[in-house]
Amino acid sequence: MTTLLIFLPLAAALTLALVPVDRRGASGLALGAALGEVVVGAIALVRFHAGGGTQFITDTRWISDFGLGTDVRFNVGMDGLSLFMVGLTAVGMAAAVGAAIHAGRARPRAYLGLLLLLESALVLLFTAHDLVLFYVGWEVMMIPLYVLMAVWGGPGRRAATIQFVVYTLIGSLLMLVAIAAIGVRYHTFEVSQIHSGSTWLFLFFAAAFCIKAPLFPLHGWLPSAYRESTSEVTALLSGVVSKAGAYGLIRFCLGMFGGVAFDWRWLFLGLGLAGLLYGSIVAFRQADARGVVAYSSLGQMNLIVIGIFVFNANGLTGAIFQMVNHGVVSVAAFLLIGLVELRTGGDAFAQLGGLANRRPVLSTVFLIAALFTLAVPGSSVFVSEIYILIGAFQRNAWLGAAAALGIVLAAMYMLRWYSALAHEGDGPSVTDATPDLRIGELAIAVPLVAALVAMSVWPNGVMSRIGVAPERTQIHFGPSPPERDAQ
Amino acid sequence: MTTIPVNFTAISPEIILLSVASVLLAAGVFLPQRGAERLCPVLAAGGFVGAMVAAAAQFHDAPHWSFDHTLRLDSFGEGGRLLVFAAGLLAVGVSWGAGGGIAQRAVEYNALILAAAAGMSLICVANSFVTLFVALELFSIALYVMVAIDTDSITSLEGGLKYLIVGSVGAAFLLYGSALVYGATGQFEFDRIATAIRSSDPHGVVLLLGIALVIVGLGFKANAAPFHMWTPDAYQGAPTPVTAFMSAATKVVALVVALRVLVTAFPAEAGIWQTGLAAIAIASFVVGNLAALRQTDVKRMLAYSTVGHSGFLLTAVAAHSDLGTRALMYYLTVYGAMNIGAFAVVAIREREIGRPVQIADFAGWGYRRPLLGTALLVFLLSLAGFPPTGGFVGKLYIFSAAVHNGQTYLAVAGVVATMVALVYYLRIPFALFDRDAVVPEPRTGSGFPLATLTTGLAATAVLVLGVVPGPLIDLARSAGASLLG
Numbered sequence: 001m002t003t004l005l006i007f008l009p010l011a012a013a014l015t016l017a018l019v020p021v022d023r024r025g026a027s028g029l030a031l032g033a034a035l036g037e038v039v040v041g042a043i044a045l046v047r048f049h050a051g052g053g054t055q056f057i058t059d060t061r062w063i064s065d066f067g068l069g070t071d072v073r074f075n076v077g078m079d080g081l082s083l084f085m086v087g088l089t090a091v092g093m094a095a096a097v098g099a100a101i102h103a104g105r106a107r108p109r110a111y112l113g114l115l116l117l118l119e120s121a122l123v124l125l126f127t128a129h130d131l132v133l134f135y136v137g138w139e140v141m142m143i144p145l146y147v148l149m150a151v152w153g154g155p156g157r158r159a160a161t162i163q164f165v166v167y168t169l170i171g172s173l174l175m176l177v178a179i180a181a182i183g184v185r186y187h188t189f190e191v192s193q194i195h196s197g198s199t200w201l202f203l204f205f206a207a208a209f210c211i212k213a214p215l216f217p218l219h220g221w222l223p224s225a226y227r228e229s230t231s232e233v234t235a236l237l238s239g240v241v242s243k244a245g246a247y248g249l250i251r252f253c254l255g256m257f258g259g260v261a262f263d264w265r266w267l268f269l270g271l272g273l274a275g276l277l278y279g280s281i282v283a284f285r286q287a288d289a290r291g292v293v294a295y296s297s298l299g300q301m302n303l304i305v306i307g308i309f310v311f312n313a314n315g316l317t318g319a320i321f322q323m324v325n326h327g328v329v330s331v332a333a334f335l336l337i338g339l340v341e342l343r344t345g346g347d348a349f350a351q352l353g354g355l356a357n358r359r360p361v362l363s364t365v366f367l368i369a370a371l372f373t374l375a376v377p378g379s380s381v382f383v384s385e386i387y388i389l390i391g392a393f394q395r396n397a398w399l400g401a402a403a404a405l406g407i408v409l410a411a412m413y414m415l416r417w418y419s420a421l422a423h424e425g426d427g428p429s430v431t432d433a434t435p436d437l438r439i440g441e442l443a444i445a446v447p448l449v450a451a452l453v454a455m456s457v458w459p460n461g462v463m464s465r466i467g468v469a470p471e472r473t474q475i476h477f478g479p480s481p482p483e484r485d486a487q
Numbered sequence: 488m489t490t491i492p493v494n495f496t497a498i499s500p501e502i503i504l505l506s507v508a509s510v511l512l513a514a515g516v517f518l519p520q521r522g523a524e525r526l527c528p529v530l531a532a533g534g535f536v537g538a539m540v541a542a543a544a545q546f547h548d549a550p551h552w553s554f555d556h557t558l559r560l561d562s563f564g565e566g567g568r569l570l571v572f573a574a575g576l577l578a579v580g581v582s583w584g585a586g587g588g589i590a591q592r593a594v595e596y597n598a599l600i601l602a603a604a605a606g607m608s609l610i611c612v613a614n615s616f617v618t619l620f621v622a623l624e625l626f627s628i629a630l631y632v633m634v635a636i637d638t639d640s641i642t643s644l645e646g647g648l649k650y651l652i653v654g655s656v657g658a659a660f661l662l663y664g665s666a667l668v669y670g671a672t673g674q675f676e677f678d679r680i681a682t683a684i685r686s687s688d689p690h691g692v693v694l695l696l697g698i699a700l701v702i703v704g705l706g707f708k709a710n711a712a713p714f715h716m717w718t719p720d721a722y723q724g725a726p727t728p729v730t731a732f733m734s735a736a737t738k739v740v741a742l743v744v745a746l747r748v749l750v751t752a753f754p755a756e757a758g759i760w761q762t763g764l765a766a767i768a769i770a771s772f773v774v775g776n777l778a779a780l781r782q783t784d785v786k787r788m789l790a791y792s793t794v795g796h797s798g799f800l801l802t803a804v805a806a807h808s809d810l811g812t813r814a815l816m817y818y819l820t821v822y823g824a825m826n827i828g829a830f831a832v833v834a835i836r837e838r839e840i841g842r843p844v845q846i847a848d849f850a851g852w853g854y855r856r857p858l859l860g861t862a863l864l865v866f867l868l869s870l871a872g873f874p875p876t877g878g879f880v881g882k883l884y885i886f887s888a889a890v891h892n893g894q895t896y897l898a899v900a901g902v903v904a905t906m907v908a909l910v911y912y913l914r915i916p917f918a919l920f921d922r923d924a925v926v927p928e929p930r931t932g933s934g935f936p937l938a939t940l941t942t943g944l945a946a947t948a949v950l951v952l953g954v955v956p957g958p959l960i961d962l963a964r965s966a967g968a969s970l971l972g
Contacts, residue, residue: 062957063957063960065960106922135874136874136875136879139879140873140874142873143868147920150913150916150920151920151922152922158917162910162913165913166906169906169909170906173872173902173905173906174899174902176882176883176886176902177886177895177898177899177902180883180889180890181886181890183887184891
């Protein structure tokens with residue numbers, strides 16, 4: 001099942017690369033593959049046995065005796081954490097493929113093929129249990145992103161891409177050195193068998209994940225990348241790819257280096273808190289729709305990092321649930337911004353406003369996205385943020401109080417975002433002829449909203465399945481062993 | 488005085504190559520120009536295939552010495568030979584349809600590439616400083632001429648002259664170092680030197696100076712910084728197929744023989760030369776990558792990139808372990824494929840526009856020739872160490888060897904070097920797939936099918952080595968085991 005999830009989009013991407021189909025054919029094939037992935041993911045969700053640990057395992061040898069008796073294995077499987085990350089990937093990608101087809105991107109075979117390659121790499125990295133295999137997924141994920149940004153991006157795409165490449169590659173290559181070192185030291189790349197007390201290995205891994213997430217102050221690549229990419233790519237960067245960073249922190253930094261991570265928790269909590277407040281405040285000052293959601297994403301990702309590093313079950317469960325929630329919300333927000341950009345040619349607040357007049361469907365969907373982002377009580381985002389906050393309060397009351405402040409700020413910037421788009425007078429780019437959402441466009445937005453509503457109505461459906469994740473990632477709670485403290 | 492036993496099997500690849508070269512030179516007198524252009528590459532390719540068969544046949548033989556310890560036949564050396572021949576074969580493919588000196592002097596060019604390969608092949612199995620020096624001069628002189636074969640081009644002549652002068656200085660270092668080592672130990676053969684050192688002072692000044700000079704001499708051939716100054720001019724000036732051949736094959740032999748000398752003859756001094764190699768590696772990382780940043784000529788940029796890559800290859804040698812040897816053999820294979828491939832694409836574009844290729848000349852070309860553009864992207868990603876290319880597995884391998892040897896700082900230096908490298912590597916794909924660029928007009932006439940085929944082969948190799956690295960790792964393992972077995 002996992003293998004099918006990995007190779008279905010890859011096969012579709014290769015087909016698109018090799019078979020010269022026209023735009024219609026390419027669109028049909030890509031959409032079919034993306035929807036097929038959702039169907040397979042849904043089957044996996046239904047057949048997933050809550051509390052059953054890692055499931056749908058495929059484990060074969062890929063490279064025998066890499067050196068010093070270390071095998072590299074094609075070892076993939078899904079526990080609760082992987083399952084929902086894969087589900088998020090499938091849903092987000094289906095929406096993004098739909099939006100890309102709707103937007104009529106140039107060179108559709110290449111564009112859609114790269115999106116599907118990205119999906120394949122994402123699923124691989126979310127399900128790999130071998131460090132080298134994970135790294136392959138991690139880096140292959142980057143290649144289509146670089147190309148998508150560099151070729152289809154906005155006017156500043158070149159500088160944005162170089163920034164993005166340099167930032168992410170610093171982290172990736174440090175992680176590669178750490179992976180090599182783990183192979184040499186522990187003679188295995190199997191994640192569950194590695195328990196290390198090495199500080200520098202931990203920091204090398206953490207660097208890669210914190211850049212991707214991004215943890216404050218490693219977010220230098222984020223503003224230009226989110227602004228210059230096409231709206232689908234930005235949606236995936238913010239919704240799904242950033243989650244790969246948080247996923248890595250949970251699976252690898254906590255899983256393999258539990259004691260060291262615990263010792264370093266205040267660094268991450270401090271930076272996470274700073275990033276949450278910084279992102280939220282800067283979001284309030286942005287002059288365009290993308291900027292608000294971009295900095296809001298920064299703040300939300302840092303909130304997730306706080307949830308991870310409070311080192312208790314509430315915080316971690318909340319963080320994982322929030323990863324899913326925020327993923328869907330930000331994919332929806334950026335795709336909606338993309339739909340507005342198609343109508344008005346830009347997303348600067350100075351040009352927009354008054355979308356709510358005569359465009360009830362569009363503004364309703366926008367409002368729903370905004371309400372979810374600001375965690376209105378009753379929403380799934382509210383549930384996950386409350387869990388993170390409880391976890392933070394359990395760690396330290398001041399931390400909890402400060403994190404709560406970040407959530408208040410979210411309400412402020414999201415309401416400003418919505419009112420700048422939908423209320424106030426008609427902006428210069430908005431005319432009476434600016435159309436409302438069409439049926440086809442609703443087909444992109446409604447499934448995302450439906451997923452959010454479903455998780456809001458039945459949060460336990462998610463929580464019970466990810467509830468097993470903390471044990472299965474073998475996180476060591478509590479203080480590190482005494483001999484480390486003595487040093 | 489004992490008679491030296493003769494073993495023709497041991498040197499059969501060299502015999503095949505030099506025989507074909509002789510036939511070419513003799514027949515060339517009678518061939519018309521048009522016929523020479525067609526026939527000579529075919530014969531040369533045949534020579535390379537024959538030599539490959541001869542080397543492959545001996546690959547799994549038990550390691551043994553030959554010609555009274557002047558040659559050492561083992562899988563490691565045969566692996567190096569196979570890489571050289573593969574590079575030669577691909578270079579002949581890239582040369583097909585090239586104009587200029589390569590076409591005008593088809594006979595000489597193909598004879599020279601065979602002779603160069605024969606010298607390189609001999610170095611791979613050399614076990615004595617005398618054999619090493621003779622073989623080194625054989626291939627170096629052939630290469631000096633090949634670089635300057637475009638006698639109409641001033642840059643080609645300049646590159647050849649610089650290569651000749653600097654290369655001779657490097658050879659002099661090597662010769663002087665060999666003499667000092669001989670003075671300290673009374674032996675030329677690597678294994679006997681080690682035996683002699685064991686019964687005397689392993690840290691004598693003369694001996695250490697000799698080792699240092701040998702490393703410097705080989706450093707010139709491996710174009711490691713700070714002995715790289717000939718590289719940009721020679722690589723830029725040489726006809727591109729020659730550059731492709733040099734970049735891959737010279738590097739293979741320099742690294743293979745460096746590893747063999749140091750590991751076989753000087754294990755007692757390992758601590759010293761490991762540190763020395765680490766210093767050279769770091770210098771190569773710094774100089775090669777920073778200098779490449781400023782280049783606009785694609786060949787010159789790739790030339791500096793090969794200097795930077797010396798750092799990775801030397802890291803594998805400096806590891807002084809079985810893991811390091813395997814890593815070296817693996818990475819050299821990938822390295823050869825990706826460099827020949829990249830230069831082959833440059834050669835194709837160069838023939839289309841009829842002048843040296845600047846990065847700007849690739850603007851929009853990826854939309855005109857999508858397969859070649861994608862292949863170039865694959866080579867650059869592999870050079871930067873991205874999965875799923877062979878360059879990734881090679882880098883992981885080399886990092887493992889460095890960490891295993893306690894030289895984690897070399898791995899970190901390699902990481903920093905790669906980041907800098909990406910900044911200039913990426914300029915090419917940016918240009919290739921720049922959607923604002925005017926897509927170049929299609930060229931009528933020859934499509935350079937063989938050069939394109941060579942590129943395709945190299946790209947396939949780079950990808951296959953990344954996705955299915957197992958078989959090559961097995962070969963590298965037996966090569967590593969045979970070195971001291």
